Amino acid sequence: MIAEAGLIALWLAASMAFLQFALSAIGLVKGQDELFKAIRPVAIAQGVLVAISFLLLVWLFVRSDMSVKLVVANSVAIKPLIYKISGAWGNHEGSMLLWIAIMGVAGACIGIFERNLKQKTLVTTLGAQAFISIGFYAYLLIASNPFERIFPVPADGQGLNPLLQDIGLALHPPTLYIGYVGLSIAFSFAVGAMITRDVGPEFAKAMRPWVLGAWVFLTLGITAGSYWAYYELGWGGWWFWDPVENASLMPWLAATALLHSVTVLATRDGLRAWTLMLAVVAFSMSMIGTFLVRSGVLTSVHAFAVDPERGSFILALLAIYIGGAMALFALRVGSVKEGSQFEPVSREGALVANNLLLSAILGIVFIGTLYPLFVEGMSDEMISVGPPYFNLATGPIALILVAIMAAGPLLRWRRDSAKALLNRISIPVFLTAAALFALVLFTTSMSVLPLVGMALAAGIAVASFAPLWKRNLRRTPMHTYGMIIAHFGIAVALVGMASETSFTEERLVAATPGDEILVNKWKIKFEAIEPVAGPNWTALEARVTAQYADETIHEIAPQNRMFASAQMQTSEAALLTRWNGQLYVVLGDSDEQGRWQLRIWWKPFVTLIWYGGVLIALGGLLAMIGRLRRASHQKKQRAYAEAMI
């Protein structure tokens, strides 16, 4: 019955979305304002219903209800509870339901919390949100029903991909999805504003917290995903430029550009059309990314033939939503009045540069990700675009971008002088030059990009705090602290990336128990190899001790795990974290003569990459809270002033 209840809830949610869209469209066309009153409750009802539907699916997985096809294909009865739950979204149908559930809840959140938008724009926004939802409901209900039963009922399920049985990956997709789908709010806001032509600082201020919220989740999701790939895949890398990774990076780049341009719109009423475009592009990238990942069009064109219905369905949805929004943009934005103007050397100027560079990186990643598909379409040749292209093409632009990032917050709005800027930024510039000099002098193995990155990071780390110079620290608004922390986080992550790229030491040895291996200052001893068992796996575990210089000896245990249900081996890397880096040990195969392959990396300061990511997200969170608090404070003041009159 639970499966049927879930399906009914999904149908009801879909009809609510339809009602929500109809109310908004009819109300707008006929000018019947009374219809608008119903729209918030309908949006909330839709959110609640779709959330119930999703929770029922999770419940089915928790109960291991083997009469449901999806559960059979992606779960087994003997599995830790957390992976039963995460099994609900570790598959195509479930993740699409999670997607639409977040979208519905996001719409409900607009219905409950959004009080700053003009009524007409709000109604249009909720109508647009519902219009997008309808397509995805249709997709779920017609082409990929997660609640489908199976008969005869099998005794047990087929299990979840062991790679996915990991706490990082249990939490990674929901985080990322909240980010992806959160951007739908910005998209709907932009569509709403284009229809009502209500684009200005008030609109930007209303949109900004939503963008920040989505961006925080996206940042966390990417950071977590990077760390997961790093320790779970056992390859020791933290970014592979894989299409799946690019699919998450592209919305992030667009959203980063958007949250900077929205500030220009909110503060100075500039960049109106550009901000609308970015809001459309950000969520379009989310949808395209999901499409590319979910359809398999990129990883394997051949997989498409297996299920062309789904691929065509999502592609049609993309055409309607993205094409529609862009056509609307072309038709409407011409009549949106231009905002205010500014000089090139100004805060706006720096933010425009930020936007252009971020867009350039976005373009490079987009082309690189789709190029194989393009070439195949043109000539039948199969090619694969890899890290050399991406690193070389995006690296220099990213470095220019972070250099501008250091200067931007020190510029005044509207107009500033280059000389005054140089004055303000002299210490960071000096630090960068000094770091560059020191690195060239004392290191030998650094290539140009990491070298410049590391040197820039030194300057940025200081420059990011410069906005606090001569300010009352207690009266500095919270969102300024947010910006400082986020920019500082970039510097931190940059040091981590440069250090990992340049200073990693790697050893690959065939060792017998008792052997000692030296890597950097580490003395690593391979003690023994033993079988161990977990709840649904068995493993061979290497007992390894590691000692840094003359410090205490640590025991670590890399494993080769074999999962009972899937007959798949995963390599569980053993990590030993110090303040100055991570030791990373992977157990490989044996040569059947008692020797075991051990791969050992010493990665100085690699953890800074993810600490940086967390700092960036934290900065976004502070900025969001700060903006919300200020908005509610100003509202109270206004109400108070009105009451006094």
Add this chain to the structure above:
Amino acid sequence: MNRWLLWVPLVLFGIFFAVVAAGLIRPKDNIIESKMIGKPIPEFVLPAAIEQRPALSQADLATGKPQLLNIFASWCVPCIAEAPQLLELERAGVQINGIASRDTPQDIANFLNRWGNPYVRIGTDMRSIVQLELGSSGVPETFVIDGNGKIVHQHVGDIRKEDVPALLEILESAG
């Protein structure tokens, strides 16, 4: 601002749409001959795809006896079509090695349980790296490899009933 500039995003999206839609609709029967024919197999080591069969490296393919190297995937429908022919070849005494392309072990195991397992060794090629190095552009594809590890023949697409004698002949002459 120039009015026509506003249409640029829509045009760009149109191009994207066309490329992807073409990828979706285009028939997948283009035959791409490998540039590797007549050359030795590139060096590779692939981990075992399932528990019951050992891993595969290029060293396993130069044993002095001609062999078949079959690239397959559980998600590939023509691979099901050619499964009986592979079993027939196996019964005829041909040593068949498999490379599973972009697949999960559980799916591979299910696939082999259902349609039969003709392979002596199966390597798993998660990112199609070895597949591309071999000059293969899709699944299924089958290579005939002579005793010295040289590629002598490539069969693109599923092996039909009528292809079996020809393959046996090529294997014979390669030995």
